[in-house]
Amino acid sequence: MGRIDYLHDPDAPPANSVVPSVVAFVQNDEDAVLLIQRSDNGRWALPGGGHDVGESISDTVVREVWEETGIKAEVIGISGIYTDPGHVMLYDDGEARQQFSICFRARPIGGEVRTSDETTQVRWVPPADLSTYDIHSTMRLRIEHAMDEARPTPYIG
Structure with a gap:
């Protein structure tokens, strides 16, 4: 399934x-950041995905990181909540x-780094190298x- 991200684009579908x-x-421990290369659009991103019925939100984080990267993770905090209605993701099936x-x-x-059907590559990236990766502005x-x-508090926007 492919995906196109629109950010405040007048051509975005509703x-x-x-x-x-x-x-x-x-x-x-070396401050490297876990990044995935998405199989749906080829861009680099943080691992993640949709919240499923019957899970706590922290269970969703742990499951998504494991499924996409092979790494077992433990949630330690929230850094932000992102709900910009101008960011629309269009999928091949017509979902916008x-x-x-x-x-x-x-x-x-x-765990050990591995790929999945949603990831073509998984890497630990030093913070100084993040600017060299094709990462959508919303993910950056x-x-x-x-x-x-x-x-002092999580971003809310």
């Missing part, structure tokens, strides 16, 4: 769904989803907020 979702900012994403900070507690914002540990 949203027809909203799905609560999570992304995980996972940093290891309005953004609703919660970014969590997490730490690795086990999440990464910047998560890296800013001096921020």
Whole structure:
């Protein structure tokens, strides 16, 4: 399934769904950030996905990180909530989803890096190298907020 992200684009289709979702900012002991290369659009991103019925939101974070990367993670906080109605994601099946994403900070507690059907590559990336990756501006914002540990409260927007 392919995906196109629109950000405040007048050519964006009108949203027809909203799905609560999570992304995980996972940093290891060397401060490297866990990134995935998405199989649906080829861009680099934090691991994450939709919240399922019957799970707590922290269970969603742990499941998505494990499914997409092979890393077992533990949630340690929230860095932001992102609900910009101007960010619409269009999928091949016609779904035009309005953004609703919660970014969590997490730490690795086990596992080994591997890919999945949703990821073509998984890497631990040093913060100094993040600018060299093709990361959508909305995902960069999440990464910047998560890296800013001096921020007194989570971003809400």
